[in-house]
Amino acid sequence: MRELLDQLIEKHRPKCREGEVPGYIPILREQNPLSLGITVISTDQEIVSAGDCPVHSTLQSISKVFALILAIMDCGEQEVFDKVGMEPTGDPFNSIYKMEVFSHAKPLNPMINAGAMIVSSLIKGSSVSEKVGRLLYLVREMAENDQIQINEEVFRSEWEHAHRNRALAHFLRELGLIDDVDETLEVYLRQCAIGVDCVDLAKMGFCLAQYGRTYSGKQLIPPSIARLVKTFMVTCGMYNASGEFAIKVGIPAKSGVSGGILASVPRRMGIGIFGPALDKKGNSIGGVAVLEDLSREWNLSIF
Numbered sequence: 001m002r003e004l005l006d007q008l009i010e011k012h013r014p015k016c017r018e019g020e021v022p023g024y025i026p027i028l029r030e031q032n033p034l035s036l037g038i039t040v041i042s043t044d045q046e047i048v049s050a051g052d053c054p055v056h057s058t059l060q061s062i063s064k065v066f067a068l069i070l071a072i073m074d075c076g077e078q079e080v081f082d083k084v085g086m087e088p089t090g091d092p093f094n095s096i097y098k099m100e101v102f103s104h105a106k107p108l109n110p111m112i113n114a115g116a117m118i119v120s121s122l123i124k125g126s127s128v129s130e131k132v133g134r135l136l137y138l139v140r141e142m143a144e145n146d147q148i149q150i151n152e153e154v155f156r157s158e159w160e161h162a163h164r165n166r167a168l169a170h171f172l173r174e175l176g177l178i179d180d181v182d183e184t185l186e187v188y189l190r191q192c193a194i195g196v197d198c199v200d201l202a203k204m205g206f207c208l209a210q211y212g213r214t215y216s217g218k219q220l221i222p223p224s225i226a227r228l229v230k231t232f233m234v235t236c237g238m239y240n241a242s243g244e245f246a247i248k249v250g251i252p253a254k255s256g257v258s259g260g261i262l263a264s265v266p267r268r269m270g271i272g273i274f275g276p277a278l279d280k281k282g283n284s285i286g287g288v289a290v291l292e293d294l295s296r297e298w299n300l301s302i303f
């Protein structure tokens with residue numbers, strides 16, 4: 001397995017030159033666009049890594065999966081989906097367009113920023129630090145790594161430049177979908193800045209693949225919630241490239257602007273990837289290419 005992963009990383013690393021690191025979060029510009037790394041955990045419990053993991057690796061949009069799990073565990077499906085829809089958008093992740101065109105609509109799904117901010121606001125806790133602390137606890141348990149921390153530098157960098165997300169939050173406040181703009185934005189941006197590496201991502205993907213059971217065998221998340229979030233990963237996890245990804249790769253996956261991808265092959269495998277050079281839709285260009293080959297090679301598509 002190691003040999004194949006090494007081969008795929010070296011095959012697709014040059015492709016990273018065609019991508020770009022995101023410009024709107026200044027600190028992420030410091031990442032090396034040519035770095036590309038992967039970890040795979042399969043049901044024989046083997047953990048195999050290849051390539052490299054960039055500095056400043058953070059969850060970014062991948063955190064939306066864990067915030068959704070916690071919000072549903074806290075409030076139940078009904079309360080969450082009263083405020084957020086279940087449909088893919090076909091628009092970029094930070095778009096406000098559909099909500100404005102269909103007046104008084106709720107965000108179409110919890111994987112776009114507008115929906116994710118509502119989800120973050122539903123996490124139980126009397127302060128930002130309590131809400132974020134509970135989410136961090138879930139992430140640490142899923143990854144079985146109590147060293148996972150929020151990367152303060154990444155948080156600050158985004159907080160100071162979060163003009164569009166702040167605008168989205170104000171829009172949600174006006175619609176009565178959140179109560180407090182600053183608190184919601186801070187919880188959301190702190191969850192995005194949770195620092196992880198490929199092994200952490202693979203372990204979390206493995207936990208979802210095992211219907212909420214961790215690598216060491218603890219039932220952490222109700223299986224029905226693990227199933228629900230994996231379904232969102234298929235329909236909306238790769239932003240407005242989710243349809244093409246489903247056809248070419250066919251694995252529940254969630255990406256982030258940090259270049260991370262968490263993939264979860266039901267009952268078989270957890271995969272974590274970092275490759276900071278992004279394609280036009282915001283997905284790791286090298287990461288998607290590696291997954292496409294892996295899926296073909298190991299017959300991983302769920303369809």
Ligand SMILES: NC(=O)CC[C@H](N)C(=O)O
Nearest residue numbers: 060061093113192256257
């Ligand atoms: N696509 C992403 O990873 C987006 C996350 C980023 N923190 C944002 O809100 O813009």
